[in-house]
Amino acid sequence: MLLTTAYAGFDDAASNFRQVDSGLETLAVSTQLLYATLSVVGLVGLATKRPWTTAVLIGWAVAATTTATLATVAWGGGGLGPALAAGLGAAVITALVVWAASK
Numbered sequence: 001m002l003l004t005t006a007y008a009g010f011d012d013a014a015s016n017f018r019q020v021d022s023g024l025e026t027l028a029v030s031t032q033l034l035y036a037t038l039s040v041v042g043l044v045g046l047a048t049k050r051p052w053t054t055a056v057l058i059g060w061a062v063a064a065t066t067t068a069t070l071a072t073v074a075w076g077g078g079g080l081g082p083a084l085a086a087g088l089g090a091a092v093i094t095a096l097v098v099w100a101a102s103k
Contacts, residue, residue: 001097002039002046005064009036016075028070035063046101054102061094 013032020026038060045053069087072078078086 001093002043002060005060006036006039006043009033009039022074024070024074028067028074031063031067031070035060035067038063042101054098057098057101061091061098064094065090 068090072086
């Protein structure tokens with residue numbers, strides 16, 4: 001999951017950044033770059049068994065959840081319901097990753 005979000009986050013943010021038309025889109029791309037960066041840092045932390053890894057993964061989860069919520073509105077044109085559903089889905093998945101990694 002972390003490797004996928006690192007690659008997809010950087011790749012997609014690069015193309016999205018060129019198409020930013022609003023403040024909301026800028027914020028979504030910024031949080032996307034944040035979760036991509038934290039994915040890489042989290043992978044390093046997991047590989048080297050660093051004590052700060054869980055904190056980094058929590059930051060990754062918050063950034064990924066925020067991006068999912070914002071992107072639904074910024075690019076998908078969705079309203080509050082779809083944004084909350086996307087955010088909730090992302091929150092559940094990322095929480096499971098954080099939980100599994102902290103075991």
